[in-house]
Amino acid sequence: MFPHEIDVRPIDYLEQLGSIFARFDTQDSGNVSYGIQVGDNRYFIKTAGDPADPDPYLDFDGRVALLRNAVDLAGTVDHPALPALHAVIDSPAGPLLVYDWRDGELLGDRGGPDSAHDRFRALPVADILAVLDTLYGLHADLDAEGWVEGDFYDGAMLYDFPRRRLTVMDLDSYRRGPHRNDMGRMFGSTRFMAPEQFSLCAPIDSRTTAYVMARAALVLLADTTLDRPAFRGSDRHYAVLQEATTTRFPTYATFHQAWLAASR
Numbered sequence: 001m002f003p004h005e006i007d008v009r010p011i012d013y014l015e016q017l018g019s020i021f022a023r024f025d026t027q028d029s030g031n032v033s034y035g036i037q038v039g040d041n042r043y044f045i046k047t048a049g050d051p052a053d054p055d056p057y058l059d060f061d062g063r064v065a066l067l068r069n070a071v072d073l074a075g076t077v078d079h080p081a082l083p084a085l086h087a088v089i090d091s092p093a094g095p096l097l098v099y100d101w102r103d104g105e106l107l108g109d110r111g112g113p114d115s116a117h118d119r120f121r122a123l124p125v126a127d128i129l130a131v132l133d134t135l136y137g138l139h140a141d142l143d144a145e146g147w148v149e150g151d152f153y154d155g156a157m158l159y160d161f162p163r164r165r166l167t168v169m170d171l172d173s174y175r176r177g178p179h180r181n182d183m184g185r186m187f188g189s190t191r192f193m194a195p196e197q198f199s200l201c202a203p204i205d206s207r208t209t210a211y212v213m214a215r216a217a218l219v220l221l222a223d224t225t226l227d228r229p230a231f232r233g234s235d236r237h238y239a240v241l242q243e244a245t246t247t248r249f250p251t252y253a254t255f256h257q258a259w260l261a262a263s264r
């Protein structure tokens with residue numbers, strides 16, 4: 001039902017395709033995305049935005065390259081936490097990525113007790129552990145395909161509270177294979193980032209993924225620090241997170257195995 005290519009602007013195509021009920025254009029990525037209803041189906045359609053937009057950190061070619069990277073990622077890993085990528089449509093303004101629409105609230109939304117972030121952190125420990133299990137299982141699949149974390153933070157997690165379902169999106173900056181930090185301070189939220197992501201030429205690899213995933217647990221199940229009283233999980237879980245963020249695990253797989261063992 002989706003063409004491989006269109007010769008009009010994405011917005012002109014989308015307006016005749018269905019009814020647009022959401023627009024995301026205020027992120028500093030420079031991307032412009034839409035929620036669209038087509039018959040009984042809802043889709044999330046991501047584009048690289050206006051080719052002439054000079055504001056974003058990444059220029060148009062850079063934004064298109066990240067979207068193509070996201071297409072590669074979607075083609076290698078199929079996981080219930082990832083919205084399915086149905087189609088890629090080429091246009092004069094770069095590709096349109098057609099994903100499933102997922103309901104949920106952004107766990108990165110902070111701002112008081114009513115925020116999704118605070119309401120999530122107030123859930124029973126078992127519910128938060130279930131989300132971490134999903135997140136870590138997804139990263140085991142990504143790691144097995146060679147994908148290394150980049151720019152992951154709680155704003156990449158949508159949580160559907162009534163359905164207790166996690167969706168992980170915006171993994172566009174993950175890179176396949178170990179590489180070196182070519183930016184200095186890389187993209188990302190400081191709360192989540194590993195030391196090597198601040199250091200030009202440092203190796204970025206599956207150890208980095210382990211560190212960032214451990215940080216996710218410290219953000220969601222503690223107060224972002226290693227303060228033991230603030231951590232709501234078990235001593236065994238705490239020990240895994242402490243190791244992951246101090247002496248470090250040699251790979252993501254060893255971190256994940258240790259976490260699973262602590263959960264038994």
Ligand SMILES: Nc1ncnc2c1ncn2[C@@H]1O[C@H](COP(=O)(O)OP(=O)(O)O)[C@@H](O)[C@H]1O
Binds near residue numbers: 101
């Ligand atoms: N599959 C999806 N279903 C519903 N909403 C989504 C989906 N993917 C992303 N979003 C929403 O769109 C916003 C922008 O998408 P994102 O992939 O983060 O784009 P950007 O690269 O511009 O940061 C997200 O913050 C989230 O609120």
Ligand SMILES: [Mg+2]
Binds near residue numbers: 027029155170
């Ligand atoms: Mg984003």
